[in-house]
Amino acid sequence: MPLFDVYPLYNVTPVSGKDMHVYDENCVEYLDLYGGHAVISIGHSHPNYVTAITNQVSKLGFYSNAIQNPLQVELANKIEALSGCKGYELFLCNSGAEANENALKLASFKTGKSRVVAFKNGFHGRTSAAVAATDNANIIAPINAQQQVTILALNDVEGVKRELEKGDVCAVIVEFIQGVGGLDQGTAEFFEQVDKLCKANNTYFIADEVQAGYGRSGKFFAFQYYNVTPEVISIAKGMGNGFPIGGILIHPDIEAKHGMLGTTFGGNHLACAAGLAVLNTIEDENLIANVNTISEYFISVAKTIPQIKNIKGRGLMIGLEFDFEVGELRKKLIYEHRIFTGGASNKKLIRILPPLTIKKEHVDQFFEALKKALS
Numbered sequence: 001m002p003l004f005d006v007y008p009l010y011n012v013t014p015v016s017g018k019d020m021h022v023y024d025e026n027c028v029e030y031l032d033l034y035g036g037h038a039v040i041s042i043g044h045s046h047p048n049y050v051t052a053i054t055n056q057v058s059k060l061g062f063y064s065n066a067i068q069n070p071l072q073v074e075l076a077n078k079i080e081a082l083s084g085c086k087g088y089e090l091f092l093c094n095s096g097a098e099a100n101e102n103a104l105k106l107a108s109f110k111t112g113k114s115r116v117v118a119f120k121n122g123f124h125g126r127t128s129a130a131v132a133a134t135d136n137a138n139i140i141a142p143i144n145a146q147q148q149v150t151i152l153a154l155n156d157v158e159g160v161k162r163e164l165e166k167g168d169v170c171a172v173i174v175e176f177i178q179g180v181g182g183l184d185q186g187t188a189e190f191f192e193q194v195d196k197l198c199k200a201n202n203t204y205f206i207a208d209e210v211q212a213g214y215g216r217s218g219k220f221f222a223f224q225y226y227n228v229t230p231e232v233i234s235i236a237k238g239m240g241n242g243f244p245i246g247g248i249l250i251h252p253d254i255e256a257k258h259g260m261l262g263t264t265f266g267g268n269h270l271a272c273a274a275g276l277a278v279l280n281t282i283e284d285e286n287l288i289a290n291v292n293t294i295s296e297y298f299i300s301v302a303k304t305i306p307q308i309k310n311i312k313g314r315g316l317m318i319g320l321e322f323d324f325e326v327g328e329l330r331k332k333l334i335y336e337h338r339i340f341t342g343g344a345s346n347k348k349l350i351r352i353l354p355p356l357t358i359k360k361e362h363v364d365q366f367f368e369a370l371k372k373a374l375s
């Protein structure tokens with residue numbers, strides 16, 4: 001049976017990984033500055049992670065959400081401790097889109113409203129309401145287009161005010177650092193005004209931290225650079241270091257009701273073991289401090305490369321913008337220099353999304369290769 005051909009593929013076949021590197025079937029080493037799309041947080045095959053998953057699967061890999069699962073409670077407590085989101089409650093699912101879908105559904109249930117405000121160049125996933133709130137007509141099928149979504153420009157405070165005052169908006173959903181869109185960020189004034197407008201109009205403020213969360217921005221959550229209190233925070237990518245897990249953190253004022261949300265696989269024992277290994281490693285290895293140190297170093301070196309016209313993003317979610325399309329440059333980096341990087345909908349931008357364990361030597365290796373590839 002052939003695979004349904006939806007992905008344009010690079011001709012590389014990784015079969016193993018260790019920390020910052022993956023290796024193909026001929027043991028050729030590749031430096032991973034893409035983290036499998038911002039997913040690898042604590043490095044490939046981290047020993048803590050391998051041990052935790054191996055031990056858990058040999059005991060109990062899965063049982064449904066009809067029984068007590070102390071691993072979920074442990075994971076929730078650890079997220080609260082590391083994120084500082086005191087009192088928030090956790091609902092677990094399996095992916096970023098699903099996290100946003102549940103966030104939007106919760107907002108609609110609780111406010112009794114159904115329209116969503118989202119932003120230009122935003123990406124929230126490919127399920128029903130999440131994809132409708134994504135600013136990309138190519139991935140919105142007619143069945144998704146039935147959702148009521150208004151897309152505004154980032155920083156358009158007046159637009160948000162106008163829409164929320166109409167009284168039918170259940171949620172404003174935003175990435176505090178845009179991922180796929182190309183690492184743009186709103187201003188502090190914008191985010192803080194939107195937060196106030198949401199509170200004044202019975203609208204939920206949803207922070208989509210699927211990509212920027214879990215330390216990647218240099219704080220546990222990217223919204224924590226601002227004075228805002230999201231009603232719901234969605235999480236996924238870095239949470240499982242590759243094990244499929246997602247979730248939403250729900251503000252303490254929001255009451256749960258049995259049956260309101262649910263999933264078969266979400267929060268299973270194996271996923272929780274993976275999630276706990278990730279958080280314990282982020283804490284034990286001071287990885288958020290490392291994000292800030294390496295980010296500063298990376299940006300300081302990037303500034304010395306004349307072909308780089310603009311540096312975007314924050315932490316280890318960095319965009320390097322050139323004045324030409326970077327498709328060929330990224331191919332050279334992979335095939336000649338054995339370095340994975342990411343692209344964006346902005347074709348002139350390379351995205352750097354490495355494991356949070358990256359060291360200065362990897363940054364040096366990248367810039368040496370980049371200089372050669374540009375010459």
Ligand SMILES: Cc1ncc(COP(=O)(O)O)c(C=O)c1O
Binds near residue numbers: 209210211212237
């Ligand atoms: C900000 C953001 N939200 C949501 C998603 C969707 O996550 P998933 O692919 O796990 O459904 C992504 C994925 O790239 C993302 O970057």
